[in-house]
Each structure stands twice: as structure tokens, then as C-alpha cells.
Amino acid sequence: MEYLVEMKGITKRFPRVFANDRVDFNVRPGEIHALLGENGSGKSTLMSILAGLYRPDDGQIIYKGRPVSFRSPRDAIRAGIGMVHQHFKLVETFTVAENIILGDRNISFVLRPAAKERELTELSARFGLAINPGAYVWQLSVGERQRVEIVKMLYRGCQLLILDEPTAVLTPQESAELFANLRRMADDGRGVVMITHKLSEVMAVADRVTVLRGGRAVAAMTRGSFSERELATAMVGREVTQESRRQGSAEGRTVLEMRDVYALNDVGRWGLEGVSLAIRSGEILGVAGVAGNGQRELAEVITGLRPVQRGRIFLEGQDVTNLGPQALIDRGISHIPEDRLGTGLAPGMNAIDNILLKDYRKAKGRAGLIDYKAARSRTQKLVQAFDVRLAGLRAPVKLLSGGNLQKLLLARELSAEPRLIVAAYPARGLDIAAAEAVSRFLLQERRRGTAILLISEDLDEIFALSDRIIVLSGGRVMGEPLRTETATREQVGLLMMGAGGEAKAV
Ligand SMILES: Nc1ncnc2c1ncn2[C@@H]1O[C@H](COP(=O)(O)OP(=O)(O)O)[C@@H](O)[C@H]1O
Ligand SMILES: [Mg+2]
Incomplete structure (x- = not known):
């Protein structure tokens, strides 16, 4: 089986927007597939369709070689496709074990809770997902809740696991741990889709990546054939310059x-x-x-x-x-x-005095007197450069609007x-x-x-x-x-x- 799932020509319209526009996307068993794109590019929508939450307006889904059409998440889970959403859906007042087994029609939990808990512990240990079945969800950290959601999907036998921006709520350490766990699931023959907008994460874990932009799939690449720069260009739709990516100036003193x-x-x-x-x-x-x-x-x-x-x-x-x-x-x-x-400013004083306020010593003439003429022309220049709208240089600054006050203050502070x-x-x-x-x-x-x-x-x-x-x-x-x-x-x-x-x- 080459593909675990193939989505072909998926289109999904919302009232004002094409969330997905004829998108092709596929996942192989045993791989971690990153779905990369900026906010609003259609990632969550595409995966929610796969997970049975939305129905597509057009397109086809082939799962394990057969066309499928899910009417609900329960449908998708039954087929083996599970999604962990950005906002978890656990019941706070239930235990971890109760949450995982909730919705499972099997009543053996009620009859033999200890055995079920053991089963869960074993399952989670196998994939490195440390959970405590007896703990209440309200007691858990976000990272722990996420692990519970993942174990829940594994417990239900999901072959395809979709995680929507899973690292958003995690510390860097927890993210690294999650990636290692996802790798174990892929090595176990499952397909893993990780939604992300972070290039570094694609570089760190993805075997393949599909890039969405404006609801369209604009690139699909395999590890080894993509660089961070190419991914950024595909995601943004133009060469990403240093300036707009605001590269740090780590070399500065x-x-x-x-x-x-x-x-x-x-x-x-x-x-x-x-x-x-x-x-x-x-x-x-x-x-x-x-x-x-x-x-x-x-x-x-x-x-x-x-x-x-x-x-x-x-x-x-x-x-x-x-x-x-x-x-x-x-x-x-x-x-x-x-x-x-x-x-910041002296409200009763005019613009010139306020500009002078801070560095009056510099403004002193040779005789030790303030060179008011120079100050006036400097204020005039600053007012122009910073586009401060004022009635006159000699009007008290308390008459200025907030924006103009702020610009006057900035003019003074920055011109220093x-x-x-x-x-x-x-x-x-x-x-x-x-x-x-x-x-x-x-x-x-x-x-x-x-x-x-x-x-x-x-x-x-x-x-x-x-x-x-x-x-x-x-x-x-x-x-x-x-x-x-x-x-x-x-x-x-x-x-x-x-x-x-x-x-x-x-
Ligand atoms: N339920 C909805 N109703 C209307 N518009 C939606 C809905 N869900 C998403 N959208 C719109 O569809 C587009 C894609 O959204 P989404 O799939 O959430 O993007 P991503 O997950 O990549 O950030 C966005 O323009 C978003 O505003
Ligand atoms: Mg999203």
C-alpha cells in the first residue's frame, strides 16, 4: 500500500472564503508528514475534513485504497483516523482513564478498571507517552493533556494520527519529547500528520511536507529535497528577505x-x-x-x-x-x-521647551545662555520629521492629541x-x-x-x-x-x- 490516505481535489468553501481549493494531499504509512502554511492557509480545515468534522464541497478521499466519506469524527475514528485538535476536548472532572475510554462502547472498564488502566499504561509506555491513568484531567499540565489525547487515539486503534499545531502549547523540551514519540508511532507503521507554521519543526521531524498557501497546495517535498529557505518561499509566496523575517542581530554587542x-x-x-x-x-x-x-x-x-x-x-x-x-x-x-x-513631557510648556527639557545643557550657547533660536529651529525640524501636528511651537503641549504627544516625545528621545x-x-x-x-x-x-x-x-x-x-x-x-x-x-x-x-x- 503506497498511500495510507489520498485526498484529491479537495475543495471547501466557507461563506467568505475558499478554505481549501482543489487540494491534493497524501500520507504514507510510516511517515511523519508536515502540513505547513501560514495562519489561515487552510491547514486545519483540510485535516478536519479528513477527520470527519467537515464535509468537503468537492473532491475525493481514498483511505487504504477505498473511497470513504465520513459523516462524523466518530466515523473517522472507527476507520482509524484520529485528530488531536488545538483545543483539547477532555472532560476535566474525569480521570485520564475515564477520558480515554469514554465513548468506547466497551463496558469492560466498569467491570475491570484495574486491568484497563494497566492496558493504558502499557500502551502509553510503548510510545513514550507517560500518563497516569488515575489522575484527574484538571490536575494535568497542557503537555500531559496532549499526551492523553494522543493515547486516546492510539487506544482506539488509529492508524493515521493528525496533530493540529501540537507544539503551540508546549515548552521546547516537551516539543522535542513529542517529536521522539511521533517517530515511534511512525516506526510502528502509522501515518502521522503534523500541522505547523514553523519551518524549524518541519526541518526537525518531517519525512515529507505539503505546503498550503491561500487554500491551495503549492508544494510537496521529500526530506533531503527541501531547505528552510525553499519552504519559507513556498509558504509566503515570494523570496523572504532578511528584513521581513526580522533576522536577529545575534552578532551585535x-x-x-x-x-x-x-x-x-x-x-x-x-x-x-x-x-x-x-x-x-x-x-x-x-x-x-x-x-x-x-x-x-x-x-x-x-x-x-x-x-x-x-x-x-x-x-x-x-x-x-x-x-x-x-x-x-x-x-x-x-x-x-x-x-x-x-x-515624559511637561504639559504646560510648549514644544520647544519640551524638546529642550532633557538636554538643556547641550542647547546652551557659549555664554551659558540657552540658544533659543537654535532650539526653535531644531524643534521645527523634529516636528516636521516626526509629523507632529501642533497649533504652534509655542502652544502648551497639553493641547496636543495623544498621538501627537507621543510623536513629540519620540522625536525628542530618538533625536538624542x-x-x-x-x-x-x-x-x-x-x-x-x-x-x-x-x-x-x-x-x-x-x-x-x-x-x-x-x-x-x-x-x-x-x-x-x-x-x-x-x-x-x-x-x-x-x-x-x-x-x-x-x-x-x-x-x-x-x-x-x-x-x-x-x-x-x-
Ligand atoms: N468554520 C469556519 N467558518 C468560516 N470560515 C472559516 C471557518 N474555519 C476556517 N475558516 C476560514 O478558512 C480559512 C482557512 O482557515 P484554517 O483552515 O483554520 O487555516 P489554518 O489552520 O491554516 O490557520 C481562513 O480564512 C479561515 O478564516
Ligand atoms: Mg489552524
């Missing part, structure tokens, strides 16, 4: 390093508890997390607005711990604070040619155009080699701009920094909820 830093919050408790991190030149480090988990304290210790109680902060190798705000400004640290009017920018929620409250301008400025600074710490609650912003992502929760950095190219929102979300090493269930 370390600009900021924090070692085991402790700081108190405003009520005298630990706001930061042993934070260590490093940012390189030309790198944006995104700090994800819910505000109030040390974000403000982090920005303030780096910019000298809050004392460090323990630990050290280094700027380009020099110890700058507790140097104070002006000394840090002089050394090239810019701050885009969360309260733009409080810490900083080495490090600490940006807290830089796009918060801005309209789309202003938010885009802010992103553009930050990326421009990054290209110039500035190191940037980007604190944000907006995961879209974090993912769009950052090279690496850390999660701040309860004043600590959770887990290891994630590379944005391989990180998922789920991973970040789990860390935000305080999950350390093994990701805890949501």
Missing part, C-alpha cells in the same frame, strides 16, 4: 545587561525579584506580560528613576547601577515612559541618538497611523544599531517588532527568552499566566 536585579515597588514590596536580561545592539527585546507585574519597575531601574536594591546593571560593560537619571541620559539611554505627560531605548507601551491609545509611525521609528532605530527594550501588553505589537521575547510575571522573568520566529502566542500566554518550565494548563 551587548548594550544592556541586568544581573539578578531586585527593586521595590511603590508599596515597599519586591517589584522586581532577580531579573536578569541582556539586549544587544540592533535588537528589540519585547517584554510581554500584564501591566503591574514589574513592568514599571523594570523601566524605572534601567532609566535611573528607581533604586536597585540588589543586583547590577551594565551599559556597554560599564556598571551603571543607581547612577541616576541624568547620568544615564548622558550615557545614551532614552525613555518612552508609560505616563507620557507625567514623566540613544544607545538604548526603554519604550513602555509606546503605541497605547494611539490611532493606527500614529501607532504605525511609532513602529517605524523603533525599527529605524533598531537598524541604526540601537538596543531597544519594548514593554507592551499588546502581543501583536510584541510579535511584530521584537527579535526576542521575555515574559515578566510577578516581578520575575518567566522561562527563557523566546526567539520571535519560533515563538507562539500560546507559549507567551502560558508564561504570562505564570507557568515556568512545564507549561501549566490554562
Whole structure:
């Protein structure tokens, strides 16, 4: 039997979109087949058709040499095709054994639970899927729940196992373990389909790969004949440049390093508890997390607005711990604070004074007087470059809209040619155009080699701009920094909820 399953010309329309457009896809027994594509390319839909959840509008499925048409997932499972969805479907208040056997018409569990549990333990051990049949599902981590779902499919005799973005909820260690287990299932003669949008995973485990783009299968390749670059091109539909893939600048020198830093919050408790991190030149480090988990304290210790109680902060190798705000400004640290009017700008003062505010010493003429004319022309230039809409250079800045305030602040902070920018929620409250301008400025600074710490609650912003992502929760950095190219929102979300090493269930 060459193919375990063949899908031919599968088409599936949803009200506004062709989710699948004449897709051909097949799986051989004994292989791990990656189904690769960007979000919305039709991967889950295609596999949900195979697993009996959706019916195709057109096309044919040949399973073990015979045309099939599944009316429900139960139908598909009975035939030997099982899918583990992104959102698990276990019953929290049942045990692992009860969940696995649930829906199995066999009543022997009720009669002989111990024997059934033994059978499950043996089955899971065979494929390296450690589970505890007696545990309740609510007690399990996400990784454990996933193993239960997989064992459930194996228990029901599935020959073809489909996993929808299985690593999204796993730590890297759990992912490596999963891959090894999938290999055992394939070696056992089963077919394994792994849905993913991560090139690295295809490179790591796939024997073959089918690439979907915009609902169409645009490439099918066998291990040895594909490279990460070719896969990226097939997936995206054009040559992927370094810029748009935001390749990290791992070679850049370390600009900021924090070692085991402790700081108190405003009520005298630990706001930061042993934070260590490093940012390189030309790198944006995104700090994800819910505000109030040390974000403000982090920005303030780096910019000298809050004392460090323990630990050290280094700027380009020099110890700058507790140097104070002006000394840090002089050394090239810019701050885009969360309260733009409080810490950032002086509301009653005009634009020129606000631009001057930070570096009035530089603006002094030879006689020690402020060269107001020079300041005026510099402000004029910045206002133009940053497209700040204001009534006049001499009007108080409190009259500006949020977006214009933010741009004025950015103009001042960025025109200082900083080495490090600490940006807290830089796009918060801005309209789309202003938010885009802010992103553009930050990326421009990054290209110039500035190191940037980007604190944000907006995961879209974090993912769009950052090279690496850390999660701040309860004043600590959770887990290891994630590379944005391989990180998922789920991973970040789990860390935000305080999950350390093994990701805890949501
Ligand atoms: N139940 C549905 N109803 C309407 N549109 C859907 C439905 N499921 C998916 N789609 C649409 O079909 C397209 C493919 O979705 P999907 O198969 O989930 O992609 P992927 O799994 O590759 O991210 C998307 O445009 C998505 O919005
Ligand atoms: Mg999907």
C-alpha cells in the first residue's frame, strides 16, 4: 500500500472564503508528514475534513485504497483516523482513564478498571507517552493533556494520527519529547500528520511536507529535497528577505545587561525579584506580560528613576547601577515612559521647551545662555520629521492629541541618538497611523544599531517588532527568552499566566 490516505481535489468553501481549493494531499504509512502554511492557509480545515468534522464541497478521499466519506469524527475514528485538535476536548472532572475510554462502547472498564488502566499504561509506555491513568484531567499540565489525547487515539486503534499545531502549547523540551514519540508511532507503521507554521519543526521531524498557501497546495517535498529557505518561499509566496523575517542581530554587542536585579515597588514590596536580561545592539527585546507585574519597575531601574536594591546593571560593560537619571541620559539611554505627560513631557510648556527639557545643557550657547533660536529651529525640524501636528511651537503641549504627544516625545528621545531605548507601551491609545509611525521609528532605530527594550501588553505589537521575547510575571522573568520566529502566542500566554518550565494548563 503506497498511500495510507489520498485526498484529491479537495475543495471547501466557507461563506467568505475558499478554505481549501482543489487540494491534493497524501500520507504514507510510516511517515511523519508536515502540513505547513501560514495562519489561515487552510491547514486545519483540510485535516478536519479528513477527520470527519467537515464535509468537503468537492473532491475525493481514498483511505487504504477505498473511497470513504465520513459523516462524523466518530466515523473517522472507527476507520482509524484520529485528530488531536488545538483545543483539547477532555472532560476535566474525569480521570485520564475515564477520558480515554469514554465513548468506547466497551463496558469492560466498569467491570475491570484495574486491568484497563494497566492496558493504558502499557500502551502509553510503548510510545513514550507517560500518563497516569488515575489522575484527574484538571490536575494535568497542557503537555500531559496532549499526551492523553494522543493515547486516546492510539487506544482506539488509529492508524493515521493528525496533530493540529501540537507544539503551540508546549515548552521546547516537551516539543522535542513529542517529536521522539511521533517517530515511534511512525516506526510502528502509522501515518502521522503534523500541522505547523514553523519551518524549524518541519526541518526537525518531517519525512515529507505539503505546503498550503491561500487554500491551495503549492508544494510537496521529500526530506533531503527541501531547505528552510525553499519552504519559507513556498509558504509566503515570494523570496523572504532578511528584513521581513526580522533576522536577529545575534552578532551585535551587548548594550544592556541586568544581573539578578531586585527593586521595590511603590508599596515597599519586591517589584522586581532577580531579573536578569541582556539586549544587544540592533535588537528589540519585547517584554510581554500584564501591566503591574514589574513592568514599571523594570523601566524605572534601567532609566535611573528607581533604586536597585540588589543586583547590577551594565551599559556597554560599564556598571551603571543607581547612577541616576541624568547620568544615564548622558550615557545614551532614552525613555518612552508609560505616563507620557507625567514623566515624559511637561504639559504646560510648549514644544520647544519640551524638546529642550532633557538636554538643556547641550542647547546652551557659549555664554551659558540657552540658544533659543537654535532650539526653535531644531524643534521645527523634529516636528516636521516626526509629523507632529501642533497649533504652534509655542502652544502648551497639553493641547496636543495623544498621538501627537507621543510623536513629540519620540522625536525628542530618538533625536538624542540613544544607545538604548526603554519604550513602555509606546503605541497605547494611539490611532493606527500614529501607532504605525511609532513602529517605524523603533525599527529605524533598531537598524541604526540601537538596543531597544519594548514593554507592551499588546502581543501583536510584541510579535511584530521584537527579535526576542521575555515574559515578566510577578516581578520575575518567566522561562527563557523566546526567539520571535519560533515563538507562539500560546507559549507567551502560558508564561504570562505564570507557568515556568512545564507549561501549566490554562
Ligand atoms: N468554520 C469556519 N467558518 C468560516 N470560515 C472559516 C471557518 N474555519 C476556517 N475558516 C476560514 O478558512 C480559512 C482557512 O482557515 P484554517 O483552515 O483554520 O487555516 P489554518 O489552520 O491554516 O490557520 C481562513 O480564512 C479561515 O478564516
Ligand atoms: Mg489552524
